[in-house]
Amino acid sequence: MSLAGAAPATCLVVDDSRVVRKAARRIVERFGFTVREAEDGAQALAACREALPDAVLLDWNMPVMDGITFLRAARAEFGPDRPVVVLCTTEAALDRIIEALEAGAQEYIMKPFDEAILQDKFAQAGLLPGTTT
Amino acid sequence: MNRESFAFIAGLVKSRSGLVLTAEQGYMLETRLGPLLKREGLPSLDALAARLKDPRAATLAEAVTEALTTNESSFFRDGRPFEHLRRALPALASARAPGLPLRIWSAACSTGQEAYSIAMILSELAPAMGGRRAEILGTDIAQEVLARAREGSFTQFEVQRGLPARLLVQHFRQEEGRWRVAPELRALTRFERWNLLSDLRPLGRFDVIFCRNVLIYFDAPTKTRVLEALAAQLAPDGVLYLGGAETVLGLTARLVPVAGERGVYEKASAAAMAG
Numbered sequence: 001m002s003l004a005g006a007a008p009a010t011c012l013v014v015d016d017s018r019v020v021r022k023a024a025r026r027i028v029e030r031f032g033f034t035v036r037e038a039e040d041g042a043q044a045l046a047a048c049r050e051a052l053p054d055a056v057l058l059d060w061n062m063p064v065m066d067g068i069t070f071l072r073a074a075r076a077e078f079g080p081d082r083p084v085v086v087l088c089t090t091e092a093a094l095d096r097i098i099e100a101l102e103a104g105a106q107e108y109i110m111k112p113f114d115e116a117i118l119q120d121k122f123a124q125a126g127l128l129p130g131t132t133t
Numbered sequence: 134m135n136r137e138s139f140a141f142i143a144g145l146v147k148s149r150s151g152l153v154l155t156a157e158q159g160y161m162l163e164t165r166l167g168p169l170l171k172r173e174g175l176p177s178l179d180a181l182a183a184r185l186k187d188p189r190a191a192t193l194a195e196a197v198t199e200a201l202t203t204n205e206s207s208f209f210r211d212g213r214p215f216e217h218l219r220r221a222l223p224a225l226a227s228a229r230a231p232g233l234p235l236r237i238w239s240a241a242c243s244t245g246q247e248a249y250s251i252a253m254i255l256s257e258l259a260p261a262m263g264g265r266r267a268e269i270l271g272t273d274i275a276q277e278v279l280a281r282a283r284e285g286s287f288t289q290f291e292v293q294r295g296l297p298a299r300l301l302v303q304h305f306r307q308e309e310g311r312w313r314v315a316p317e318l319r320a321l322t323r324f325e326r327w328n329l330l331s332d333l334r335p336l337g338r339f340d341v342i343f344c345r346n347v348l349i350y351f352d353a354p355t356k357t358r359v360l361e362a363l364a365a366q367l368a369p370d371g372v373l374y375l376g377g378a379e380t381v382l383g384l385t386a387r388l389v390p391v392a393g394e395r396g397v398y399e400k401a402s403a404a405a406m407a408g
Contacts, residue, residue, distance in 0.1 A: 092289060094306070094307045097301065097302050101302065107298050108298035120294055121293070
């Protein structure tokens, strides 16, 4: 599970809101990741084909291709373990979370999020060492 | 706030809860007691101190103590003790006489995240525990947090601290924008008001005690007193978990660290037998 010792881990931040991408990027960069951004699922899929990231922080509702469609396509193309996918969405219904986990997401964040939640969820997804707080 | 008011409030809180407030924590009084001042229509902490000197102000003293001793909590806080618990429970279960439930105590349980984290582990381990029943007791001195713990109802923010999504969907139900612990888990838990400085013997014997991030607020004699009282309630082969910044060293000889673990303690006699 540990990514330690290798080159800096990479994370693709996928969200149609520029403001959310910037906020998430700043936090994920503080965790030591090299970050790229995508505005929708289609862009995210293209970015994954170009260079598969270690992690994808993934919004659900986006134009062109939504997050769950991206997730299913990514799992079909790249397998179950990589990239590690953490949903990050305003969708907060129990059945939505189940749907995402069944589609192969490792973790799920309900917006709004803050650094503490991102850190916990990245740790639970095996992307960061466990927190001690 | 003047020095005399601070000393009075600090003295009151220490006598009721053991919590030691140092002069540098003056800011904490301001932030923690702000809402209470507003509710009581008091203009300042000095006015609060004056009001508290009235012997009839017991309810207010209670509220002040609660406001200062309530702490933020998260599920599976600091992970490590729960990993140890996963390994320890099956052995404890097989060492007990048939029909005896395992008893686990979450001391200073606050809003219940620790107790429910333990309940989730019990549920996960049920197949390895041979049908052994278990009960979790959560205690705290603050009524308000106990009421919340009993409800087992958490905000969206709270269920995202320390709780994997897999466990959220497995053990929680959505109720009016909040997340409520499933009845099967709530049935494993009981929450009761108890002061750690009072007689602990009526609580009975425990196989596992969690008492984390509580001792840090006490002075050394109080730490010793609480640790020895906890040791007296711990089964001979039981386990005690303390917070990462807490220790028994130099405080009591009745408890010793479990070799190779951090924050895990057992009775000194158990260690001697195992050694």
